[in-house]
Amino acid sequence: MLTKETKEVLVTAFALFSLFFGAGNLILPPLLGNKSGELWWLVALGFCASAVLIPIMGIMAHAKLQGTIFDFGKKVSPTFSLIYSLLIYAISISLPSPRTAAVTHEMAIQPFFDSPPLLTSIVYFSLVFVFVINRSKILNILGKLLTPAIILILFLIIGTALFSYDFAFGDTVFQNPFSDGILEGYQTFDAIGAVVVGGVIIISINLKKKEATYEEKKVLIRRSGWLAGLSLFLIYAGLIVTGALMHGEFNADISRTALLSGISTKTLGGTANLFLSILVSLACFTTAVGIVTGTADFIKYRFHDSHAVYLTTAILGCILGVVMGQFNVGYIIAVALPALMFIYPITIVLILLNIVPDKLASEKVFRAVVITTIIFSIPDFLGSIGFTEALSNIQKIIPLSGYSLGWVLPAGVVFVIANLLHKNNPKTTPAS
Template sequence: MSKQRLQIWVTAFALFSLFFGAGNLILPPFLGFNAGSSWIWVTTGFALSAVIIPIMAIIGHARLQGTMMDFAKKISPVFALIYCVLVYLISISLPAPRTASVAYEIAIKPYFEFDSLWFSAIYFVLVLVFVLNRSKILDVVGKYLTPAIIIILLAIVGIGILGNYPPMKASIFENTFTSGIVEGYQTFDAIGGVVVGGVIVISLGFKTDSFSTKKEIIARAGVIAGLGLLLIYGGLILLGALNSDAVTAEDRSALVTLLSKNTLGNIGTMFLGVLVSLACFTTAVGIITGTADFVKGIFQQSNMAYTITAVVGSLLGVAIGQFDVHFIIDIAVPALMFIYPITIILILLNVLSEKWASPIVFKAVVVTTIVFSLPDFLSTIGFGEAMQPVKDRIPLGNVSMGWLMPSLVVFLIINLINTSIRNKNV
C-alpha cells in the first residue's frame, strides 16, 4: 500500500472516530425503536443530517483548507467571527461534556460506585493530555482507537440483526422522515464537520505542504468515513426497530445497554463500556482541539492561547459533564434549532462552485435562513404558543424545518438574477 493511500485510510478512520461520539451511539437505536416498521424512512432522514451534510463539510474543508472562518467569510468577517465563536462555545459547552456524561452512565455507573464529578475530572484530564499533544492525534486516533470502535460496533450490530424478533410495531412519529432529520441534529455532526474538518487540515499540515495532496486525502477519507457512518447508523437503527416490540426501554442509554446485553450476553455490557468510552473520548478530543486551534489562530498562532483554551474547554467539560445526559440533550435543543440550519446552509454553499455561490448568494440565503429558523428557536424557549400561527403559515414549519423552502427559493431567485445579468453582459 502506498504512503498516500495509507494516509487516506488513517485519516478516514480518524474522521469516523472524531464524528462517532456520544449521540451517534445512543440516538440511532432509540430512533429505530420508536420508528418500528418505518425504520427505513427514519434512517434516510437521519443519514441526511448526520452523514451527508457532515461529509459535505469535510469536502468543503478539502476545497478551502483554511479555518472555519472561511466557511462564512463571503458574508462578512464580522459575521464569520460571531458564527465561529457561537459554534465553538456550543461545542465545548454541550457535545464535549455530553461525551463524559454518556461514558459515565453506560460504562461506569451500572458497575461502580464512583462519583460523576470525579469521573468527569479524570476523563477530561486525559482529554487534555491528547489535546496538548495535537500533532499525534491523527495517528493515535486513526491507527489505534478507531479500529477498536469499529470491531465492537460491527459485533453488536452484526450479531443483533441476525436474531429472531416479533413483528415491528408501527412508528410513533407523525412524519418519520423529518423526525429522522431533526433527530440527526442532536448528533452535532454538521457542526462537527466544520470543527473537526479544520483539525484534520491542520493535522495533515504536519505531514505534507501540498494543497492538492491534502485535498485528495481529505476528500477521499471523508467519503470512506461517511460510508462507514452510514453502515453503522443504519445497523443501529435497524437493531432498534427489530426490538421495537420485543423489549421495553425508558430512555436512549437504557436501550443501548439492553441491546448490547441481549446481543453479546453479559460480556456485551463490558464491550459496550469500552466502546462508549473510546467513542466519546475521541470526539471530546476533536472538539476541544478544534476550539483551541481556532483561538490560537485569532491570537497570531499563540501556543499560550491554544493551551489556555484547551484547559478552559476541559474545565467546562468537568463542570457540565457530571450532569445527566438527557438533561444535556434537552438544553441543547434551542441552540441546535438556531445554529444548525445556518451551519447546514453554509456547508451546502461551500461545496458549490463560485458561479452558484457568490457572496451575494451567501448573504441573501443565510439571512433568509436565520429569519425563518427563528420561529423554531423561539418555540423551544417558551414561545411555542405565540409562534404556532407563524409556523402554520410556513412550508415545513410544523416539522421544525421552516427555514428550508424559503432559503431554497431565495437561492434560486438570486441565481436567476445573476444569470440574467451575466447573459446581458455577454
C-alpha cells in the same frame, strides 16, 4: 497489492471516520430505531441525511476550499465568519464535550460504582486538562486502536440482531418519521464536526503531501469523504434497525445509554458489554480532548499565539465540562436542542453554498441566503424553547415550519432569486 493512491484514500478515510465517530453518536440511533417501529427505514433516511450526507458534503466543501472553518463564512463577511466560528466552538465546548463525560458515567461508572456523576465529571475533565496541556501522543495511539475495536463490536451486535430476531416491528411513535429523523441527526453534531475537523484533515494532508497539487488533494479528500460517509451510514442504519427489531425487549422509558448497553448484552453477552463500555468511555475521552484542544487552538490563534490564552481557554473549557457533564445524557441532549435548531440550518446552508459552482455562489448570494436562513430559523428556535402555541399561526404560513424545517424553502427560493438578479446584473462578478 494496494496502490499508493488507494492506501492514501483508505488512511485518510479512516482518519475522517475517527474524527466523526464520537461515542455519543452511538447512543442516538438505537433509541431512534426502538421508537420508529415499521417505519425505521424512513427514520433512518432522515437521520442519515443530517448525520451523514450533510457532514460528508461539508468535507466536499473543505476539498474545494482547502482552508479552515473561517473560510466557510467569509463570503458573507469576515465579521460574520468570526462570530460563526466562535459560536461553533462555544457550542462544541459547552455541549458535546460535557456529553462525553455523561455518557462515560452512565455506561462505565454507574453500572459498577455508586459514585455521584459530579465526581466522575471532576475526575474526567481533570484528566482531559492534563492531556490538553501536554498534547500526549497516547491519544493518537488509542484512537487508532479504539475505533477498529468499536466498529468490530458494533458490526457483531448488528449482525447478531439481524440473524437472531424476526423482522417484526412495532408501531412508530413518530408523527413525522423522516423530519424527526433529520432533527435527531442534529444531535450527532456531525455537520458542525465536518466544518471543524475538515480543517484538521487539510492541515494533515498539507504536511504529508507538500508537493501535491490542489487537484490531487481535492480528489483524495473527496474519495476519502465518501468512503467515510458510507461507513457511517452502514453503522447508523444498522443500529437503527437493531433498535427497531428489539422493540419488545426493553421498557418504553429506557434511556439511550441503557438501551445501547442492553442491546450489546442481549446480542454478545455481559463480557462484551463491559468491553464496549470501556471502549466507548475511552473514545469519549479522546473526543473531549480533541474539542477542548481545538477550541483552545482557535482562541490562541486569534490572540497572536498566546500560550496564556491557550491555557485559560483550556481551563474554562474543562470547568464548563465539569458543570455540564454532571447532568444525565438526556438532559444535555434536551438543552442542546435550541442551540442546534439555530446553528445547524446556518451550517447546512454554508456547506451547500460552498460546494456549488462559484458562479452560483457570489458574495451577494451568500449574504442573501444566509440572512434568510437566520430569519426563518428563529421560529424553529423559539418553538424548541416552548413557544409552540404562540407560533402556531406563523407555522401555518411558512412551509415545513410544522416540521421545524421552516428555513428550507425560503432559503432555496432566495438562492434562485439572488442568482437570477446576479445573472441580470453585469456589474456583479462572482467571488473567487
